[in-house]
Amino acid sequence: MNKNFLYKLLNARGVSGSETPVEKIVYEYVQQFADKVDVDVMGSVTATINPEVPFKVMLAGHADEIGLRVTHIEDNGLIRVSRVGGIYATAFPGHKVVIDTAGGPVYGAVLTDRQLVTDGNMGADKLRIDIGAKTGDEAREYVSIGDPATFDTNYRELLGDRMTARAFDDRIGVFVVMEALRLAKEQGAVIGVSASATVGEEVGAFGAFFAASAVKPAIGIAVDVTYATDTPFTDPAAAGNVVLGGGPVLCKGPGIPNTVNECIEASADALDIKLQYEVSGGRTHTDGDSITRTNSGVPFTVLSIPLRYMHSPAEVLSLSDVEKTVELLAGFLCDCSANMNLKPFG
Ligand SMILES: [Zn+2]
Missing domain, CATH: 3.40.630.10 (Zn peptidases)
Known part of the structure; x- marks a missing residue:
């Protein structure tokens, strides 16, 4: 192989x-x-x-x-997104993500909260990505509306002939x-x-x-x-x-x-x-x-x-x-x- x-x-x-x-x-x-x-x-x-x-x-x-796409940047610097394809929005809180921008990858953490992750009806509209920006203007220097985002993960070999990715x-x-x-x-x-x-x-x-x-x-x-x-x-x-x-x-x-x-x-x-x-x-x-x-x-x-x-x-x-x-x-x-x-x- x-x-x-x-x-x-x-x-x-x-x-x-x-x-x-x-x-x-x-x-x-x-x-x-x-x-x-x-x-x-x-x-x-x-x-x-x-x-x-x-x-x-x-x-x-x-x-x-499947993944996410940036729809809005809040004045506090947090990034809002919509879904692309059949995501489970509940899989994202507490996870690292990467946004692919014109200037290259920008890394982020998805806001998590106990109340949020117990909401079975949660949609992508509830997700907020924290890229470390202190203000909306700072975030807008790096990220643009329409940029795609996905989980920041890597593949791993598991036991036997199994793999995860x-x-x-x-x-x-x-x-x-x-x-x-x-x-x-x-x-x-x-x-x-x-x-x-x-x-x-x-x-x-x-x-x-x-x-x-x-x-x-x-x-x-x-x-x-x-x-x-x-x-x-x-x-x-x-x-x-x-x-x-x-x-x-x-x-x-x-x-x-x-x-x-x-x-x-x-x-x-x-x-x-x-x-x-x-x-x-x-x-x-x-x-x-x-x-x-x-x-x-x-x-x-x-x-x-x-x-x-x-x-x-x-x-x-x-x-x-x-x-x-x-x-x-x-x-x-x-x-x-x-x-x-x-x-x-x-
Ligand atoms: Zn497929």
């Missing part, structure tokens, strides 16, 4: 709308093996192998992460799609394959719409994280029993053609990789929902890495799941052929 690339992705910050630091890491990394690398106007990077082949599979992992959702998806592309090329895939590090998934998946509209894939695969249900306060009956270390998770849902899933299952069988399953009742809340609506419609599925404590500053996953997902996708890309029939009948 190329941990150097993974660690670089995890160290970078990319709140939705401010993904450029993540995209630049991807752009630099894929030059070694991609036949073509594109950056679109929204900032998503798409790396392609065999670009001359019209039959393309598109893999998408989203580069953005902020924004595994979906930095790990970006890692998987780019590594699967590299491996598919090494293993001699003959179809066209594009891997995109998309922007804006957490706020409506618009980056994937731009990227897929340009790629025009025959099949789309969103690679994201999904809720592991092997810890307290989770329910395997809600959407499927998903355990850390249990392997890649394939999504079944009304918008996902069985034929695409059957191809993935055949490749998993051939590689002796065990799959887990999750069920989506409608939209998958991934880039797949956007990819499928591009051009004349794109059959898609979602392949996920099990994740504990999603959208917290300390998400946890198993690296064996990551390795198996890369291996499975590369195998699938090599098994694909331009004359695949994806119709259920007829």
Whole structure:
């Protein structure tokens, strides 16, 4: 496993709308093996192998992460924020954060108070970031309205093959799609394959719409994280029993053609990789929902890495799941052929 690339992705910050630091890491990394690398106007990077082949599979992992954005600076120097994506506001009080400003990172502490953290309905409007400024004017010298902020955390290796980090959702998806592309090329895939590090998934998946509209894939695969249900306060009956270390998770849902899933299952069988399953009742809340609506419609599925404590500053996953997902996708890309029939009948 190329941990150097993974660690670089995890160290970078990319709140939705401010993904450029993540995209630049991807752009630099894929030059070694991609036949073509594109950056679109929204900032998503798409790396392609065999670009001359019209039959393309598109893999998408989203580069953005949830976080905060500065809305107001009080005269006492405290910074007010709004949410970006599905944050838990209660996760922030008492935590260190970093605001990315035009002049570089500005560090802060989020105001905490016993009454505040016991308010289950607390929203981002209650958060105040203390950057050490004594007055509003001093704070305004450093921080501007619209600057993004996120938890000031680092990754850590845990016992066995487990790791904790902020924004595994979906930095790990970006890692998987780019590594699967590299491996598919090494293993001699003959179809066209594009891997995109998309922007804006957490706020409506618009980056994937731009990227897929340009790629025009025959099949789309969103690679994201999904809720592991092997810890307290989770329910395997809600959407499927998903355990850390249990392997890649394939999504079944009304918008996902069985034929695409059957191809993935055949490749998993051939590689002796065990799959887990999750069920989506409608939209998958991934880039797949956007990819499928591009051009004349794109059959898609979602392949996920099990994740504990999603959208917290300390998400946890198993690296064996990551390795198996890369291996499975590369195998699938090599098994694909331009004359695949994806119709259920007829
Ligand atoms: Zn995600």
